[in-house]
Amino acid sequence: MIDWLIxxxxxxxxxxxxxxxxxxxxxxxxxxxxxxxYQRKFLARLMLRMGPVHAGRVMGWLQxxxxxxxxxxxxxxxxxxxxxxxxxxxxxxxxxxxxxAIALIPFAPGYAIFNVKGYTGLLFxxxxxxxxxxxxxxxxxxxxxxxxxxAFRTIYLDVAGEIPIFLSVLGxxxxxxxxxxxxxxxxxxxxxxxxxxxxxxxxxxxSYFAMIEKAPMDIPEAETxxxxxxxxxxxxxxxxxxxxxxxxxxxxxxxxxxxxxFGGYNGPAIFPDPLLNGAFWILFKxxxxxxxxxxxxxxxARLRIDQAIRLGWxxxxxxxxxxxxxxxxxxxVVLGG
Amino acid sequence: MKKKGFISRVVxxxxxxxxxxxxxxxxxxxxxxxxEGFPRTRGRxxxxxxxxxxxxxxxxxxxxxxxMMKPVEGKDLTYPAIxxxxxxxxxxxxxxxPRDALEMQSVVELGSSNxxxxxxxxxxxxxxxxxxxxxxxxxxxxxPVATKxxxxxxRRRV
Numbered sequence: 001m002i003d004w005l006i007x008x009x010x011x012x013x014x015x016x017x018x019x020x021x022x023x024x025x026x027x028x029x030x031x032x033x034x035x036x037x038y039q040r041k042f043l044a045r046l047m048l049r050m051g052p053v054h055a056g057r058v059m060g061w062l063q064x065x066x067x068x069x070x071x072x073x074x075x076x077x078x079x080x081x082x083x084x085x086x087x088x089x090x091x092x093x094x095x096x097x098x099x100x101a102i103a104l105i106p107f108a109p110g111y112a113i114f115n116v117k118g119y120t121g122l123l124f125x126x127x128x129x130x131x132x133x134x135x136x137x138x139x140x141x142x143x144x145x146x147x148x149x150x151a152f153r154t155i156y157l158d159v160a161g162e163i164p165i166f167l168s169v170l171g172x173x174x175x176x177x178x179x180x181x182x183x184x185x186x187x188x189x190x191x192x193x194x195x196x197x198x199x200x201x202x203x204x205x206x207s208y209f210a211m212i213e214k215a216p217m218d219i220p221e222a223e224t225x226x227x228x229x230x231x232x233x234x235x236x237x238x239x240x241x242x243x244x245x246x247x248x249x250x251x252x253x254x255x256x257x258x259x260x261x262f263g264g265y266n267g268p269a270i271f272p273d274p275l276l277n278g279a280f281w282i283l284f285k286x287x288x289x290x291x292x293x294x295x296x297x298x299x300x301a302r303l304r305i306d307q308a309i310r311l312g313w314x315x316x317x318x319x320x321x322x323x324x325x326x327x328x329x330x331x332x333v334v335l336g337g
Numbered sequence: 338m339k340k341k342g343f344i345s346r347v348v349x350x351x352x353x354x355x356x357x358x359x360x361x362x363x364x365x366x367x368x369x370x371x372x373e374g375f376p377r378t379r380g381r382x383x384x385x386x387x388x389x390x391x392x393x394x395x396x397x398x399x400x401x402x403x404x405m406m407k408p409v410e411g412k413d414l415t416y417p418a419i420x421x422x423x424x425x426x427x428x429x430x431x432x433x434x435p436r437d438a439l440e441m442q443s444v445v446e447l448g449s450s451n452x453x454x455x456x457x458x459x460x461x462x463x464x465x466x467x468x469x470x471x472x473x474x475x476x477x478x479x480x481p482v483a484t485k486x487x488x489x490x491x492r493r494r495v
Binding site: 046 | 350358
């Protein structure tokens, strides 16, 4: 038995390292904890507060671990008339979807968990479009008014945000002439796609807030209007699981934005190892992007549901289509393919 | 009402918020840092027993009936005892005292798990509160400073 295991690990060392350590489970979990801590500290600084300070002495770094331990030791309560299997399974599956999408993102030349050439960009969008379905399942399985309203508002927001974000990504695919994320990153070594695709980037950036469900478009769990949206009935470890899904979703979309518009792993060579260099640059860009995201989160008031749909259908979709037309004209008429 | 433009609706909030990242937080780490009370803070009341003539004017004027005159062993007079559960820190007793025997400290940390501890008898009233004993974790005592910027901010608000 143990010989088989050692042999298995020796043969599959490379994929196992990718799946378990970087950029797999360990990295995603650690980055999620870091992102929550970073959000709390950064938002506190922008509000002239301090954020967590007590746990762990140095900038409250143990606070998140203490919070997760607290949630893990709490009882999981199933509502009396809920669909218990669906209630449990949909919450467990939620963080898996964005984590599966992260497997397609290249972290160094030829270094991704699902390391294939081809339609990886389309596959990413396909996987990420499953995410709201599980939110709707969660809201429906709880059998509660508030969760169901939260779930329906997710559908509304999805209508407003998913179409423009896909159309803007299509602009990048046309400009690059490929669906492959690794090729797209490799093409950006001379110029980031944010410059030729600036209009598309604007559309992507606004729709991004609809996809990660944060303010100014945190409509599904509008804290002052609904109780806690679709996760009102979740307690203890299951609640932690849904929060994990939320932050992995942010991580996946931010990584996609870095990959498509900000050159992914490209950057000046600081470390001799290409993997270390690529990981450093992608994380560096990610942290700056998250800082901008958190600044936007506290700068603006929440849009009403009709305002969000109006923004999506009246402004973002026409802008994305205009971006497509401009991209096609520049690429095939001005530059001649 | 005039509709605001793109810049004042979208750009200005973002820049205003982002500027705050470079500012110093206005909050303090309370058990480790404590802002020293302002000079005329109405806090815990201290009795100077040598000055007191036991006239009972403080007990008479107290609007909350928090002051009771109590005898002290070895003294002929009665002295004020204050129940800080009832006290509203209005400062009338300090004002009315003919010999200025009562005065207010800037210490406001008077919480206790037992409500009987909050009745301060004359012997305890004479000892000023030690902040080091109340907050053993205290490292820095900060002095409140009214800066020019802060005054401008207050004027603009008011």
